[in-house]
Amino acid sequence: MFYQEEKVMKAFQLYTSLARQGVLNAEAVQLYKADDEIRGLLDRFSQEVDCVIIRTSEQLFLVPQTKLSPFHISNEWIKRHYLKSGATNGDIYLLYFAIIVLFGNFYDTYQSNEPTRDFIRIDEWAQYINERILHLQSHDEEELKKSEKEFSYNWRLIIEKWENMDDIKETAKKQSGNTISRLSFIDTVRRFLVDEDLIKDIGNEEITLTEKSKMIIQRFFMEVEYNKGILEFIYDFEGTEQ
Template sequence: MRNYPEQKVIQAFQLYTTLARHGVAGEQAVQLYKGDDDIRGLLDMFSREVDCVIVLTSEQMFLVPRTKLSPFHVSNNWIKRHYLRSGATNGDLYLLYFTVLVLFGSFYDTYQSQEPTRDFLSMDEWVHLVQERIDQLKQHDPDELKQFEQEFSYNWSLIIEKWDAMDDIKETAKKQSGNTISRLSFIDTARRFLIDQGLIVDIGNHEVALTEKAKTIVQRFFMEMEYNRGIFEFIYG
């Protein structure tokens, strides 16, 4: 292991502590990370120890969990408690993740582009795009969907069932366990979750835009086969 000057170790650990507490550091930290090999090496080492990676924009630095084993990973139970209705199941989580994938796909031309191809997305269009992907999933034979569920660790049948049980516009819906919810309300839940994670911003007029953090994460991870495992080809195939 490389020997680092004590001052650099302290400086890097102070920066890591800021990231661990807040998940983000400012432009000064970005410049320090880019310009100092020792600081960069130490921060990368600290982040690997907690299964995270350092993600940079031009003005901010983020500590992003790389695997579910990371102590900084947002757990499914935490998401259920903070964002989903009482009695939410894994099916609600699957659908939440699915709507997020569709949102990112809308900005990146169904993941065919390395750069965003639009500036914003309206809530109504988000609902419409999710419906398009749900209709695409329905084109698969049920047995085929089961096979893909094992391959991608997504319960596609349950995603379809949850979405179809919601009402298109109104707050009334087919009865399901517990309270019911409209599709637009569910999309609003996804919106709040992504805003809280610093991945989108509300620009008014029921429209959202991606943050620089989101753009960096999508380009670094979502576009790589190592991470997406072909899931986007399946969703948009």
């Protein structure tokens, strides 16, 4: 397909801004929606770096689709910037597990189009993780080993990491220090998600999803070909279509 030079240059300008910032404003959204050629060029540019463009009503986001993307956040980067000194892959597994549980609790069924609740309290999030850990523990050793090979998740290490953390104190309002308590760990995951614009603090120890996270969840998290098996295993989603 032949593109006019001005369209190519405009699309490339938008792409370079996305590559630097990761997000563009409403003006870019309108251009992306209205101009088929610029949209097609932007999508092709993003595919070349293993990314996809996610569009909300007011923003465009460049989101890595595979680990091969230069924009992919590595496990080592997360360890250095968010986790305690000496963090292992087990801490990373637990961080991802906590995120999946959080997102899952905003929806009442598999393939939901919209969240079914507006916010979640931090202490509720901790309780939901504990419930899912107990669910994992209900499986026998062989079943966990089989699932680990299927999903490339080390469920037993996730259980061990969670169990080795201090119990949640009912009187604790906020723990963001250097302890290894469960609430402290969850606070670390919260900071990571806030920094990535995937959740927003709304006060009173409550968090809500952002438009960016809703679009990512709709496109990937709830998509059958991506995570159905994992959701069924850890969260009891049954995959029934609405």
